[in-house]
Amino acid sequence: MTRVLVVEDDPQLVRALKINLQARTFEVEEAPDGSSALRLAAARKPDVIVLDLGLPDMDGVDVIKNVRGWSRVPILVLSARHTSEDKIRALDAGADDYVTKPFSMDELLARLRAAARRQEAPAASLADEVAVVTTDEFSVDLVARKVRRGERTVRLTPTEWHLLEILITHPGRLITQARLLLEVWGPTYAANTNYLRVYMAQLRRKLEADPSHPRYLITEPGMGYRFEP
Numbered sequence: 001m002t003r004v005l006v007v008e009d010d011p012q013l014v015r016a017l018k019i020n021l022q023a024r025t026f027e028v029e030e031a032p033d034g035s036s037a038l039r040l041a042a043a044r045k046p047d048v049i050v051l052d053l054g055l056p057d058m059d060g061v062d063v064i065k066n067v068r069g070w071s072r073v074p075i076l077v078l079s080a081r082h083t084s085e086d087k088i089r090a091l092d093a094g095a096d097d098y099v100t101k102p103f104s105m106d107e108l109l110a111r112l113r114a115a116a117r118r119q120e121a122p123a124a125s126l127a128d129e130v131a132v133v134t135t136d137e138f139s140v141d142l143v144a145r146k147v148r149r150g151e152r153t154v155r156l157t158p159t160e161w162h163l164l165e166i167l168i169t170h171p172g173r174l175i176t177q178a179r180l181l182l183e184v185w186g187p188t189y190a191a192n193t194n195y196l197r198v199y200m201a202q203l204r205r206k207l208e209a210d211p212s213h214p215r216y217l218i219t220e221p222g223m224g225y226r227f228e229p
Contacts, residue, residue: 002116003027005046007037007063008078009056017050020105026112034058041067048115050108053079053090061093068094074115074158078103084194091198096159097185107188114186115158133168135216135229138207140168147207154206159184163199164207167217167227176224200225 004021008014009032018028029044031037034055041049049067053060064075077090080101087098097111133140138149145161147154156164162184167175177196181189189195200219204211218226 001025001027002048002112003029003044003046004112005029005031005037005040005044005049007031007034007049007051007055007060009033009052009054016105020109021112024109032056034060034063037063038066041071041073045071046073048112049073049075050112051075051077051095053077053081053086061089064090064093064095068155068157072156072158072161076108076111076115078108088198091195092202094157096157110186110188133171133229137209137216140164142169149207156203156206160199160203160206163196164203167225168229171227171229174220174224174226178224180224196225 002025004026006014006017006021006028008017008030014030014032018030021028029040029046031040034057037049037051037055040046051060051063055063060077060079064077067073067075074096075094076097076099077095078099078101079086079090082100090098096115099108099111131141131143133142138147138154140147142165147156147164163180166180166183177193178190180196181192185192185195200217201211204214204217208214208216216228218228220226
C-alpha cells in the first residue's frame with residue numbers, strides 16, 4: 001500500500017483528499033504545517049508527499065529543501081500559486097510535480113500514481129549489462145541508483161534520476177522531448193517542455209563542470225536531449 005503524506009492546513013481539503021485516497025487503497029498521513037510535516041516525513045518515510053506551499057509556519061519551498069537534504073521521496077506540490085516563477089522555485093527546490101488549485105481529483109490521482117511508479121521504477125535494462133557508467137566528471141551506478149562526483153555522493157530526486165537514467169542508458173542517441181515527457185511524467189504532460197528545461201538545468205548544475213557549456217548532457221534544439229559519453 002502506497003503511503004501518502006498530505007501537508008495541508010485546510011481541514012476540508014484534507015478530508016476530501018483523505019476520503020478519495022483511502023478509497024483507492026492509499027494509506028494517508030496528514031500534517032497541518034511544515035514542522036509537523038518534516039517530523040512525519042522523517043518518522044514515517046512516506047512513499048509520496050502532497051504539499052501545499054502556503055503553510056502557516058513556513059513556506060512550502062523550505063519544506064522541499066529540507067526534505068531534499070536527506071530523502072528522494074517524490075514531492076507533488078498542490079498550491080493556489082500558479083505563476084511560472086512559483087512553479088520554477090518549487091521545481092528547482094526539488095519538487096517532482098506541481099498541481100494548481102482548483103484541481104481535478106482524477107488528475108491529481110493520476111499524477112500521484114505516476115509519482116509512485118517513478119519511485120518504484122527498476123533500473124533500465126542496460127543495468128543488467130553495464131552496472132556503472134563512468135565519465136571524467138561523474139559516475140552513475142545503475143544498480144545501486146547512486147551518482148558520485150569524485151568522492152562526493154550527488155543527491156538526485158526520483159524525477160532527476162529517471163531522466164538521467166533514460167539518457168545514459170541510450171548513449172549517443174537523441175531522445176526526443178516527447179519520449180522523455182511521456183516516460184518520465186506521463187501522457188498528460190506532452191506540452192510541458194518547460195519541465196525538461198528545468199530538470200536538465202538541475203542535472204547539469206549537479207553533474208557538469210561547466211553547466212552553461214555541458215559536455216555530457218546535450219540539448220538538440222527543438223528536438224530533445226542526448227547523453228554524450
